[in-house]
Amino acid sequence: MNQLTAWLKSIQFLLGLQSTEETLPAVREISLPIRNGNLRADCYIPKSKSLGTIVTINGLAPLGNRDPRFIILNKTLNKIGYTVVSPFFDEICDYKISLRNIDDIKDSILFISDQKDLCPSGKVSIFAPSFSGSLSLIAVSDKQIANRINSVCTIGAFANVDDIIGNLFADQNLDEYGRMILLLNFLPLSIGENKSLFKAIKLAILDNYFKYKDNLFEPHYSKMKKTDRDFFENLKYDKNFRMKHWEIILKKSGKDRELLSALSVTNHINSLNLPILLIHGLKDDVVPANESSMLHKKLVARGVECKLCITNLISHGDTGFSLKTLLEVPKLITSFSFFFRKAYDGK
Template structure:
């Protein structure tokens, strides 16, 4: 794909992201076998000859590949000529952070890349936001998986998971949705089981996701024991209280420490060799843009073909922009053109 065509596709894609039409188009649904079962998967095929195959990996959201924002992304990629394969990752969509996430991504990439009707060349590219962007980078550090990938685009990825958790716990002004997901996953290491408390945390996550102002939480909260309510309120409102428990998590060591180590991209980055685009919102209130800056510096230092775009045009979960920020559009378009030129499958 020449530079002019890549720019044209990038412009079309960027404009497509502004669509309000989140209806599901005519797609093909398939099952992807993984070691723990099957992934329900949506396949979007372009009307003309495919330019390449892009696997989109959803973030920590209950609707996953059927999240309205993600459907718009998938449709925009389809409209510019790419085959889009979008699995529903059960564990990720249930807010579970584990090494299984990475294995599920690996299994799905291997399967998709071997399906001639979906990926004739045997290679795919990855488009993945947020936490899943970092998981995708870790998956691609495996040589067997990397051989199946042309390029990766991450949006809002982190470098070191410890820093992100500590930052979200310590700063009350940052995103509550992300903070509650991390508490759901790591607080049990500190306090053990508490069904009522963790149900409250999960319901708070849903309220944040659907912007429903305690609609899910309120009925359960009213039935909670006073001690659990107090504990929950402190988790929500007291950074020092959260940090105290985070310090307990860090001191536990063993498998917990191994998990945090395995989930940090910086511990795998030396094995990354393929082209990588890192896009990050300057005002991201979940993962600071400095995380992508750190990753980019490391990639450049080891000679990886990579590009960084830090922009005010996007937040952590959205891609909308307005006329006041159009001056930044060329930078974003140039960045997407880098990805599309690499995602173009010349072997077809």
């Protein structure tokens, strides 16, 4: 794909993301066999010869690949000529952060790249927002997986998971949705099991996501023990209380420490050798933009073909790009043209 064609595809892509048509089109549904069972996936097949295959990895959201914004993303990638395979990662959609997330992404890539009807070249590209962007970078650091990849595009990825958790716990003004997800996953390392408390945290996350008129949280909260209610309120409003527990978590060793280390992209940086596009919102209130800047600097220092775009046109891990600030649009066009050229399977 020449540069002009790549620019045109980028323009079409950004315009397509302005759509408000969130209806799921007629897609081909397939089952992906993974080591932990099976995942369902939606396949968007282009009407003409495919330019290449892009696997989209959903973020930490219960609707996953059928989140309205993600449907628009998948349809837009498909309309500009790519085959899009979008699995529903059930663990990620259930807000569970673990090493299984990485295994599921790896297994999905291996299976999809083996399907000649979906991926004739045997190689795919990855498009992943937020937390899943970092998971995807870790997954493709595996040499076996890297051999099946053309390129990777992440939006709002983090470099070091310790820094992100500490930052979200310490700053009350940052995104509560992201903070609660991290508390749900990592607070057990400090306090152990407490079913009532963790149910309250999960219901608060779901209410935040779905914006329910009759929320799920209040009925459960009203039945909680006073000690658990007080604990929840402290988690929500007291940064010093959260940081006390974060300090306890950081002192953990063994498997707990290994999990945090394994989830940091910086610990896998020396095994990343693929073309990578890092997109980040300048005012991201979950993962600071300097996380992508840090990754870019380290990758470029190693000679990796990597492009960085920090923009005012998106929020955290967003797949919808507002084009209101026209001065920044050329930078986005150039950035996505890099990804689309690398994702192209044509000769």
